[in-house]
Amino acid sequence: MKRKLIAAIGVACMAASIASCGSGSGSGSGKSTSAKSITVWLTVDAQNNWPELVKSADAALKKSHPGVTVKHEYYSWGDKNTKLDAVLATDKAPDVVEMGNTEMLPYSIKGAFAELDTSKFDNSSAWLDGLKGSVSYNGKVYGVPYYAAARVAVWRKDVAAAAGVTSTPKTYSELTADLDKIQSKNGSKFNAWYQPSRDWYTGMSFVADAGGAIATESGGKFTASLSSAASVKGLTEFKSVVTKYMHGDLTKDEADRYIIFGQGKSAMMYGASWEGPAAADPKIDKTGGKLKANLVQFVLPGPSGKAMPVFLGGSDLAVPVKSKAQDLATEWINDFTGTASQKVLISKGNLPNNTTQLATLKSDPATAVTATAAESSWFIPTAPGWGTVEKQAILQDMLQAIATGKKSVQQAAKDADAAINKVINTA
Structure with a gap:
């Protein structure tokens, strides 16, 4: 699916506030030790089309961490980044935020998102190239592929x-x-x-x-x-x-x-x-x-x-560097994007985030064309000024x-x- 790259000026406005927090060490940083809740921002796609998957990920996190609550806010694609730019300069940042895959780069460059440990996520070694490229910058990973569309x-x-x-x-x-x-x-x-x-x-x-x-x-x-x-x-x-x-x-x-x-x-x-x-x-x-x-x-x-x-369109999930619950956010993301969850997303007409599950779709006439097309993909240059190129x-x-x-x-x-x-x- 097509996502418009956010204007570079919007990210620049929040850069000073983010920089004061450091780059963040992502999952395993210890920022979740006393957290009792996380806030997850998703687009209305999840709210309208697979609410049961959201509930399942919430339940899995609560089972592992009794007493933890998960709060959700849903946004349209046109509204999300304006709100995100505003809160990233405060202490009100969400713990998980959904991003279109071409939206990731300028935020990653500016240090808005925490670096993540890929070993904590299902199928990370088999993420689709077009989505893996969208969450990577300078050899580091700042997000997790959610689903794709070819x-x-x-x-x-x-x-x-x-x-x-x-x-x-x-x-x-x-x-x-x-x-x-x-x-x-x-x-x-x-x-x-x-x-x-x-x-x-x-x-x-x-x-x-x-x-x-x-x-x-x-x-x-x-x-x-x-x-x-x-x-x-x-x-x-x-x-x-x-x-x-x-x-x-x-x-x-x-x-x-x-x-x-x-x-x-x-x-x-x-x-x-x-x-x-x-x-x-x-x-x-x-x-x-x-x-x-x-x-x-x-x-x-x-x-x-x-x-x-x-060009593989799709969505990613990121953990803002100002999140005080990065470990819990990481767990929730894995529950929401793991192997079992990808099956739910596939049933809703999406492509999975990994080649392992994508391969199984090639034998189904209903999904064979899109699955085969997704095997060969390209992505935008992960360059600091790409936002300006597109703008x-x-x-x-x-x-x-x-x-x-x-x-x-x-x-x-x-x-x-x-x-x-x-x-x-x-x-």
Whole structure:
């Protein structure tokens, strides 16, 4: 699932207060010896969709520590960080807080979260790469992956069949050949693949598939690498897709992709696994109900010959460094994210936080596509200035310039590198 990175200025405002507390030693620090309660902040996703899991984790902690109470506060994604920034500068910080995986980095850099001992958490040696990267900074771990969501391709089998395509593609050459047939059958105003140009998650998947990267790190310094030969190769292929199959507004992002797909003028989209079902919702579907019976998900094949690397969206749980109950918080997190709890999350349509349980989903037709897609993933550079990179929309602007022809691939990548290098190493 997509999480917006918090503005760097918000974290900077609380940095002075946090710094006075030190970096924290995390679990095992002794800060829980006299604690009688913990406060857990979760998003409304948990409150609405798996409240029984919350109760189970509470019960496990209370069983191990008689007399301990667990208090919960629930927040929407839009409200949580504003509240968090305010309390982290006081002595009212929660003991556990849920974070979107792209939200973790600036807080970790500023020392807002306690370092955690991974040996205290189930399946930590098998955490999904995309989630493990989100909780790690400078070789230390500041959070625990909670659950994940992968990106998959979805298309209409009725539209494909009308163009003579009767099965989903297994290779990139098959994909483009099929899309060519679909595009030809439906005309130049139809989107064989509805792919918004400003969707940097997909754009960077093409870069990763080609062996490129947004930036590389050496000696603690990050250097933008979008103008490298490999990255340019990926960006060039992204441009080819948009040019050939995307005939909508070339200045749009992916926020309303599923809504536009639901209008019935597209055959395929590539996005979070929930987007297809969302488009088929009767409130969104403008095709007369055709979507529900005709949508088919598949793992997007990449030009490299392997599955397209995906950006893994998801949530993490962290322990604020000012928590006075870090040991209890650590136990609660393990109860909430451990092997048994992941089974509950899987039953609710999520992907688990680890490859061990993910492997079991590949044999179930209902989860095989998303589970397979999640096996190959990439993550943002864990650089001090990444928040500024995203806030300035450098990647989105680059991709739009490429898609619209305002700049050549090489020039757009070169300009993006210059913009990134100005800010990526500065917190």
